[in-house]
Amino acid sequence: QVQLVESGGGVVQAGGSLRLSCAASGRTFSAYGMGWFRQTPGKERDFVATINLIGGTDYADSVKGRFTISRDNAKNTVFLQMNSLKPEDTAVYYCAARLRGGLATTIIEYNYWGQGTQVTVSS
Numbered sequence: 001q002v003q004l005v006e007s008g009g010g011v012v013q014a015g016g017s018l019r020l021s022c023a024a025s026g027r028t029f030s031a032y033g034m035g036w037f038r039q040t041p042g043k044e045r046d047f048v049a050t051i052n053l054i055g056g057t058d059y060a061d062s063v064k065g066r067f068t069i070s071r072d073n074a075k076n077t078v079f080l081q082m083n084s085l086k087p088e089d090t091a092v093y094y095c096a097a098r099l100r101g102g103l104a105t106t107i108i109e110y111n112y113w114g115q116g117t118q119v120t121v122s123s
Contacts, residue, residue, distance in 0.1 A: 002026050002112040004095045009117030012085055016121070020080040022095030022114055030073040033098040035110060036080045038091035038119075045094065045107055049080060053101035060105075063089075085121045092116040 008020040024032070035050040049059045049069035057069050068081040078095060096110035104110065 002032070002097050004097060004112055004114035006093065006095050006114045006117040009093060009119045011120045011122060014085060014087055014121055014123050016085050017081070017083045018085065018119060020082065020093055020095075020117060020119070022078045022080075024076045024078070024097060026076070029076040031099075031101055033101045033104055034069075034071060034078040035096045035098070035104060036069060036078075037094045037096060037107065038089075039094065039116075040091045047105045047107075048093070050103045050105060051078065052103050056103060058103045058105060082119070085119075087121045087123045090119060090121050092118050 003025040005023045012018055033052050036048040037045045038048050039045040047060050049067055051057050051069045051071050066084045071078045094116045095114040097112040098104055098110045
């Protein structure tokens with residue numbers, strides 16, 4: 001079983017930055033593919049970013065050039081650096097882990113989920 005705990009959410013003005021963290025339990029974190037998703041009320045959970053075992057990444061078109069996903073295997077942590085934030089980035093952000101280590105952009109490919117952290121961008 002893998003437990004994921006997100007932190008770093010909050011309220012920020014448009015154009016500002018936030019860095020989300022996701023701490024994972026377990027001794028095989030380096031073997032997990034990791035991802036970030038986001039969800040607003042009444043809508044589906046959408047893909048944001050993913051990172052594989054060797055640091056390869058992929059992003060949703062809406063965040064390319066603004067968000068950066070990274071991982072620190074020594075600390076069992078994955079990060080999401082969010083710059084140039086827009087009001088439409090407002091959502092609950094979820095961290096996810098998959099037992100297979102490659103990139104993944106759909107919900108069904110992930111095995112474990114965090115509880116989410118709220119990000120609110122004011123205009």
